[in-house]
Amino acid sequence: MSTPTTSVIHDIGYKPYTGPRLGRGQILRALYVHGLRAVFGFGRGPKAKIVPWFVTLVMVIPAALNVYASSENKPLILDYSLMGVRMMLFTVLLVAVSAPELVTRDLRHHTLPLYFSRPLRRGDYPLAKLLALFTGVLAVTLLPVLITYLGQVASSTSGHMIWLDTRAAFPGLFVSVLQSAVLSVLALLLAASTSRRVIATGLIAIFFLVTLAISQVMANALGTSWKTHQESCVVPALDPNAPNLSGNLFGVGGGVNGPPDFVINQYCQGVNAREYGIDNVTGVKDPNKPGYADITVTYETPVYSAIAKAGGLANPVYVVEGLRIWVFNATDSDLPNPSPLGPLYGAEAALIVLGGSAGLFLRYRKVSVS
Amino acid sequence: MSVIEQPIIEAKSLTMRYPGGVTALSDLELSVQPGITGLVGANGAGKSTLIKILLGLITPSSGQVRVLGLDAQEQGPEIRARVGYMPEHDCLPADVSATEFVTHLGRMSGLPPTAAKEQAAEALRHVGLHEERYRQIGTFSTGMKQRVKLAQALVGNPGLLLLDEPTNGLDPSGRDAMLALIRRIGSEFGIAVVVASHLLSEIERICDHLVAIDGGKLLRAASLDSMTQALPWLAIEVDEGSEPLRARLEGAGLTVSLQGRALLVRLDGDPVFDTVRDTIADLDLPLTRLEHRRHHVEELFERRELDEPTEAKL
Numbered sequence: 210m211s212t213p214t215t216s217v218i219h220d221i222g223y224k225p226y227t228g229p230r231l232g233r234g235q236i237l238r239a240l241y242v243h244g245l246r247a248v249f250g251f252g253r254g255p256k257a258k259i260v261p262w263f264v265t266l267v268m269v270i271p272a273a274l275n276v277y278a279s280s281e282n283k284p285l286i287l288d289y290s291l292m293g294v295r296m297m298l299f300t301v302l303l304v305a306v307s308a309p310e311l312v313t314r315d316l317r318h319h320t321l322p323l324y325f326s327r328p329l330r331r332g333d334y335p336l337a338k339l340l341a342l343f344t345g346v347l348a349v350t351l352l353p354v355l356i357t358y359l360g361q362v363a364s365s366t367s368g369h370m371i372w373l374d375t376r377a378a379f380p381g382l383f384v385s386v387l388q389s390a391v392l393s394v395l396a397l398l399l400a401a402s403t404s405r406r407v408i409a410t411g412l413i414a415i416f417f418l419v420t421l422a423i424s425q426v427m428a429n430a431l432g433t434s435w436k437t438h439q440e441s442c443v444v445p446a447l448d449p450n451a452p453n454l455s456g457n458l459f460g461v462g463g464g465v466n467g468p469p470d471f472v473i474n475q476y477c478q479g480v481n482a483r484e485y486g487i488d489n490v491t492g493v494k495d496p497n498k499p500g501y502a503d504i505t506v507t508y509e510t511p512v513y514s515a516i517a518k519a520g521g522l523a524n525p526v527y528v529v530e531g532l533r534i535w536v537f538n539a540t541d542s543d544l545p546n547p548s549p550l551g552p553l554y555g556a557e558a559a560l561i562v563l564g565g566s567a568g569l570f571l572r573y574r575k576v577s578v579s
Numbered sequence: 580m581s582v583i584e585q586p587i588i589e590a591k592s593l594t595m596r597y598p599g600g601v602t603a604l605s606d607l608e609l610s611v612q613p614g615i616t617g618l619v620g621a622n623g624a625g626k627s628t629l630i631k632i633l634l635g636l637i638t639p640s641s642g643q644v645r646v647l648g649l650d651a652q653e654q655g656p657e658i659r660a661r662v663g664y665m666p667e668h669d670c671l672p673a674d675v676s677a678t679e680f681v682t683h684l685g686r687m688s689g690l691p692p693t694a695a696k697e698q699a700a701e702a703l704r705h706v707g708l709h710e711e712r713y714r715q716i717g718t719f720s721t722g723m724k725q726r727v728k729l730a731q732a733l734v735g736n737p738g739l740l741l742l743d744e745p746t747n748g749l750d751p752s753g754r755d756a757m758l759a760l761i762r763r764i765g766s767e768f769g770i771a772v773v774v775a776s777h778l779l780s781e782i783e784r785i786c787d788h789l790v791a792i793d794g795g796k797l798l799r800a801a802s803l804d805s806m807t808q809a810l811p812w813l814a815i816e817v818d819e820g821s822e823p824l825r826a827r828l829e830g831a832g833l834t835v836s837l838q839g840r841a842l843l844v845r846l847d848g849d850p851v852f853d854t855v856r857d858t859i860a861d862l863d864l865p866l867t868r869l870e871h872r873r874h875h876v877e878e879l880f881e882r883r884e885l886d887e888p889t890e891a892k893l
Contacts, residue, residue, distance in 0.1 A: 223705065223768040226698055226736035230689040233656060239686045254674065318672040323731060326634050326664035327687045328656040 237333050244341025248307045260306040264299045265349055271296070272353035276360030285357065289381030290539060292353050293388045297526045300350055300392060301417045307345060308396035309409035311338045316404040321576050335569045339397055346389040354381040380537050387529045387558060394565035395525055401572050420524040427520030428513075428527075428544055435509040437488070442477040443501050444492075473506060480506050481540065513545035521547060521554065528557050585648055586610045587739055587771040588633060593642035595628050595795070603628035604639070604795040611773060614787035615765035618775040625795040626775045627667075630741055634659055647738050660689050663732030667743040667775075670728065673717030677703055677727050680716060685734040695734075702730040705768075706760060722753035729760065733770075740764065740772045746781060758785050814841040815855060816868035827858050841868070 231239075243252070249265075250258030271287040278286050287295060312335075315321050324334055361374045399416060400409040473480055473487070480487075485508040492504030521531035521544050534542050535551030547554050588611035595604040604625045620626050631637045633646050635655025644651040646658045672680065678699055685695035685702075703712045706726040711719070716727060725745065732740055745761060746754045762785040765772040776782045783789065791798040817824060825842055828835050831854050834845035844855060859866050 224701070225769075226690070226694065228694045229691060230660060230735075231691060232689070236687055236689055239692075243683060243686070252679065314672055319666075319668055319670045320672060322664070322666045323670055323684055324687060325636060326659055326662070326666075327684070328660045328689055329687065330656065 233328055233330070233333070236327070236329055237337055240329070240334070240337035241341050244311050244338050245344055247310050248341060248345030250310075253310070257310065261303060261345075261349075264303040265352065267299050268296060268349055268353050269356065272356035272360075275353075275357040276363075279357075279360045279364045282364070285361075287353075287357075288541060289354055289357060289378045290384065290533060290537070291541060292357075292381055293350060293384035293533075294526060294530045294542070296350070296353070297388075297421075300346060300388065301414065301526075303349060304342065304346060304392045304396035305410045305413040305417075308342055308393070308400035308413060309406040311342055312397055312401045313404060313406045313409045316401065316576075317406065321573075325576070331574055332570050335397070335401075335566075335573045339393060339566060339569065342393040342397055343389050346393055347385060350385040350389055351382070354378055354385055357381075380533055380539065383536070384529055384533050387532065388526060390562050391525045391529055391558060394562055394569065398565050398569050398572070401569060417524070417526070421526070424520050424522075424524035424527045427523060428517050430514055430516040430520065434512045436512045437507060437509050438479075440477050440480050440506045440508070442473075442480075442504060442506070443495055443498060444472050444476040444504055445501055473504075477504075477506055480508060485510055485540070511545065515550075517545050518547045518550050519553075520544070522550075522557055525561060528554055528561070532558055586645075587613055587616075587647060588773070589643075589645045590629075591643045593629075593632065593644055594640045595625075595632065595637070596640045602795055604632075604792075607642070607792065607795065607797055609790060609797060609800070611771070611790065612788060613771045615761065615772045615774065615785055616788040616790060617779070617782035617786035618773055618790050618792070619777065619779050619782065620775075620792040620798075621777055624792050626792065627743070628795075629792070630664070630743060630775065633741065634662060634664060661738045663734070663737035663740045663770075665728045665732040665740070665742045665745060667747060669724070671716045671724055674715055676713050677708055677716055677719070677730070678712045680727065681731050681734050684731045688735040690735050698734050698736070699730070702734040703727075705733060705764075706730045707756075721748050722750075722756065725749060725753070725757060726760075729757075733764065737770060740770055742772060742774045744776055745774060746776070746778070754781065758782075761785055812871075813844045813846055813851065813855065814838075814868065814870040815844060815859075815866070816841045817859070818865040818867055820862060820864045824858060824862060824864060827862065828855065831858065841870075846871075 246252050247257075249261045271292065274286040278284065293300075315324070321334070325331065358374065358378045361378075362371055365371045365374065395416070396413045399412045403409050403412065473490075487506060487508045489507040490504055491507075492502045495501040495503050521527035527544060530542060530544055531547045532551070532554040533539060534544060534546050535548055535554060538546070540546070588609060590607050590609035593604050593607040593609070594602070596602045607625075607629070618626055618629070628637070632639050632644055632651060635646075635651045635658050638652055647661055649658045649661075651658060678696075681699035681702055682695045685699050686692065688695075690698055700709075700712065703709060706729050708723060708726050708730065711723065716724065719727065725748070729742070729745065732742070742761065746757050749757060758781065761772060761774060764770055765785070765787075774782050774786065779789075788800070788802050790800045815824070821837075821840075821842055825835050825837065828842070828844060833851060833854065834847070836843045844851060855869075
């Protein structure tokens with residue numbers, strides 16, 4: 210057994226505190242700031258800083274490459290819209306370490322009674338922790354979007370380019386916000402279910418990896434068939450860069466032995482030459498419109514099974530990704546467009562955030578005080 | 580030093596039934612005055628339930644409680660801002676320094692950042708952890724950890740401290756130090772203290788008042804001052820012949836009771852010693868022990884069936 214401390218109580222008297230006392234809102238804010246610092250390992254030992262700052266650093270790498278690419282006027286290495294899904298393992302790593310740091314320690318050391326015997330209400334504790342983790346993850350996932358955007362803006366030559374870039378960055382913001390919300394809620398819910406930090410981290414990692422695997426198997430289920438489309442349209446027969454090359458529509462390259470991509474994109478509604486593989490372009494001079502040609506573009510779009518379309522529902526990150534594809538009608542993803550299951554993706558994302566938060570609050574209603 | 584005239588805690592017909600059908604408190608009437616109050620009761624007597632109700636964390640099934648003049652059901656957060664609570668069990672993280680921990684909890688009590696730091700340093704100094712305050716709590720001994728728990732309750736100058744088994748797990752000297760500290764907080768700092776314990780012999784040393792609850796009911800509430808007036812007893816042990824001795828002493832008009840092998844004689848006045856001495860000499864009994872004894876309060880609560888003048892109503 211211990212012997213009492215040898216230190217001496219110096220009697221310089223007791224002075225009651227007479228200063229101001231803050232209200233519940235400011236206490237909540239203090240807990241939030243404390244939690245946000247803990248996400249990045251501030252106020253903790255050096256070991257607690259390793260993972261958050263490693264993840265932050267990794268997130269900056271594609272952004273730095275993007276900035277370099279835009280300074281060289283080359284296409285982005287990693288598009289805004291794909292940052293969330295491509296970097297998801299690092300985001301999961303961050304929440305798998307930070308969520309237990311935020312909630313599991315207090316459960317492990319039974320510190321909660323000390324919080325609940327103070328002015329805070331029961332729900333304030335999970336609320337502050339949730340907001341702290343959300344803010345932390347949002348900051349980290351938004352960082353590459355922001356850096357890339359600033360790089361693009363810096364190398365822009367016109368206001369219109371900035372506007373186009375802002376529009377392109379918007380899906381990145383959308384993914385970042387939703388992904389942070391979904392990951393934070395689920396990670397905190399899992400972390401609050403155990404008082405062992407290692408188990409909490411393991412639970413979170415396993416949950417996301419297993420659901421990811423399931424999601425990927427489903428997304429590739431029953432293979433992908435291709436549907437052939439034909440689209441006819443009237444395009445200028447002249448190469449706009451060499452207007453004298455009259456009539457030689459097929460000599461200027463682009464597409465597949467046809468006019469340049471942007472010409473097809475501009476004149477053939479429904480064909481996105483950049484994103485669909487164009488099989489063939491045939492054409493003759495338009496008899497009624499001098500300088501124009503009637504062309505027929507043959508291209509293929511992938512057709513997915515219903516299982517593949519539902520595959521993204523199995524993993525929270527893919528739910529957000531599927532929602533992005535559906536909302537922005539994107540074709541740049543590895544995942545199929547979930548249409549017509551898009552609303553289901555939206556509903557699941559909302560359910561995770563709202564239901565998960567409710568679960569977290571219920572969890573803390575049950576924690577005993579003494 | 581602020582003197583509060585109204586009772587610190589006032590409970591009226593307080594009843595708490597848990598959904599499972601367990602009645603933790605039934606019709607409890609309680610009035611706690613400033614000073615140090617011992618709350619005694621066996622495990623399961625309702626101490627923890629009472630503390631939760633006092634902190635406004637659970638709503639009693641019926642009855643009313645006021646803490647520091649505030650209604651526990653309506654003004655829970657206001658009460659919790661002014662009440663320091665030291666839980667019974669371990670509640671300290673290992674990998675934080677004592678200062679950081681107490682400062683953070685000071686913030687949680689509503690202190691502004693700078694004030695929280697100052698008050699944490701103050702609280703740790705008062706509990707005698709000034710030198711060690713930058714050390715990680717994990718490196719502390721049990722006694723030091725108990726002091727950190729006390730410091731976190733003390734931070735921010737509470738009007739009332741609720742201490743749940745503060746001497747748990749301490750060795751005798753650690754216990755003495757903790758009790759002395761509580762005594763100091765209660766008397767010098769002018770903070771009302773309620774010490775919950777199942778060890779009566781321990782808290783009777785520091786309490787001004789005692790409240791005993793059992794089965795959710797108030798068993799007895801008494802001021803220790805009024806008890807000690809009724810308390811001085813002389814314990815007499817003789818190897819043989821205690822029966823005739825008792826008869827003779829009672830014949831001489833003394834109040835005598837039997838406790839184990841000893842006869843307890845109430846010390847009404849000076850002649851008692853002389854009477855006892857003379858009686859023993861007359862009977863020629865082998866006296867083995869003569870002791871001026873104070874009743875343990877434990878006995879007071881247990882010996883209700885005896886019609887002894889050992890209690891005083893609060």
